[in-house]
Amino acid sequence: MDFSLVADLPLTVESVDIAQHARDTSSGFHRKSTTFVLSGAGETGRGEDVTYDTEDHDALAAAWESAGYDLAGEYTVASFSARLDDIDLFPTKAPERETAHHYRRWGLESAGLDLALRQAGESLGSAVGREYDPVRFVASTRLGEPPSTTRVDAILDRVPDIEFKLDPTTDWTPDIVDALAETGAVRILDIKGQYEGTEVDQEPDADLYRLVFEGFPDAVVEDPALVDETTAIVEAHTERLSWDLPITGVESVESLPYPPNWLNIKPSRFGTVESLFETLAYAEREGIQLYGGGQFELDVGRAHIQALASLCYPDGPNDVAPGVYNDPELPEALPASPLEPRADEPVGLDF
Numbered sequence: 001m002d003f004s005l006v007a008d009l010p011l012t013v014e015s016v017d018i019a020q021h022a023r024d025t026s027s028g029f030h031r032k033s034t035t036f037v038l039s040g041a042g043e044t045g046r047g048e049d050v051t052y053d054t055e056d057h058d059a060l061a062a063a064w065e066s067a068g069y070d071l072a073g074e075y076t077v078a079s080f081s082a083r084l085d086d087i088d089l090f091p092t093k094a095p096e097r098e099t100a101h102h103y104r105r106w107g108l109e110s111a112g113l114d115l116a117l118r119q120a121g122e123s124l125g126s127a128v129g130r131e132y133d134p135v136r137f138v139a140s141t142r143l144g145e146p147p148s149t150t151r152v153d154a155i156l157d158r159v160p161d162i163e164f165k166l167d168p169t170t171d172w173t174p175d176i177v178d179a180l181a182e183t184g185a186v187r188i189l190d191i192k193g194q195y196e197g198t199e200v201d202q203e204p205d206a207d208l209y210r211l212v213f214e215g216f217p218d219a220v221v222e223d224p225a226l227v228d229e230t231t232a233i234v235e236a237h238t239e240r241l242s243w244d245l246p247i248t249g250v251e252s253v254e255s256l257p258y259p260p261n262w263l264n265i266k267p268s269r270f271g272t273v274e275s276l277f278e279t280l281a282y283a284e285r286e287g288i289q290l291y292g293g294g295q296f297e298l299d300v301g302r303a304h305i306q307a308l309a310s311l312c313y314p315d316g317p318n319d320v321a322p323g324v325y326n327d328p329e330l331p332e333a334l335p336a337s338p339l340e341p342r343a344d345e346p347v348g349l350d351f
Helices: 054-067 077-084 099-120 124-128 150-158 174-183 206-215 231-235 250-254 273-286 300-312
Strands: 010-013 015-024 030-040 043-049 073-076 138-141 163-166 186-190 220-222 241-243 262-265 289-292
Touching: 010 077, 010 099, 015 054, 030 054, 030 099, 030 300, 043 099, 043 300, 073 077, 077 099, 077 273, 099 124, 099 273, 099 300, 124 300, 138 150, 150 163, 150 174, 163 174, 174 186, 174 206, 206 231, 220 262, 250 273, 262 273, 289 300
Parallel strands: 138 163, 163 186, 186 220, 220 241, 241 262, 262 289
Antiparallel strands: 010 030, 010 073, 015 030, 030 043
């Protein structure tokens, strides 16, 4: 993806507003997100801030009338991004986590790109000269405490050929691994060894790492921790490793401990459209395999990550399933993979 293909798109912003969304999830937490709504020249662009902490969304909502962002003006996509450098995106309190700076920045950057494309009468695909392809997706779920295959089994009952991205934990047993492996449907295992200070942290555990690598010999393993007890295990399987949390731009890819074969692309981690596009172009040049990642998006953010997957890595094991897969109670009918592109050419960042 070449950022120059969208950098000079003109963009008129007349007003900025926000809308907050909330929903319970299958992972047991209450999700909030904020959509930025940019209006101008008779069009509206939207982008979703997927900051994880409810307090950050509520602080913005409470202060919006008095401390909203002054972004009215004439821009290009590139100059709009430069304008955001001068905006305090957390005007009343620092975010609970540093990652929120990129998440909120992406909410505004994606809204700006969406609006610019709509004002030009373009889709992202037409702007960058790519076709929308069907998107292969996996179902991402946790197994609960104590771990059980109940939810995996329920999804397979509804969609027999679905594939999975799962989060192993230290309470997984060999019996659980055997039952999951027998399905032949597990494509990605996210060890979450790169997380710190979150509810989903997984401490490095050599026994768990052995169980995962040996029990799923064909699966991609994401975000291992490299400590004395795990490094040798991980180094025996570098061709199967993928990275998610550390990936925020080209420099972060070049700083990985091993040349990567796989990357999980979550646009919000990059903050800016330019950083995302530069990293996609770098991965293409280097032959790095990609798949898209989701963050429990509640609004337009889900369509945006699906559109990027469709254009850039449609055949990857994309964690971009329709949001209904994240509902605490599964409906009887679930959409099957792949997601088909719209019959008509979308406008903006839609899919």
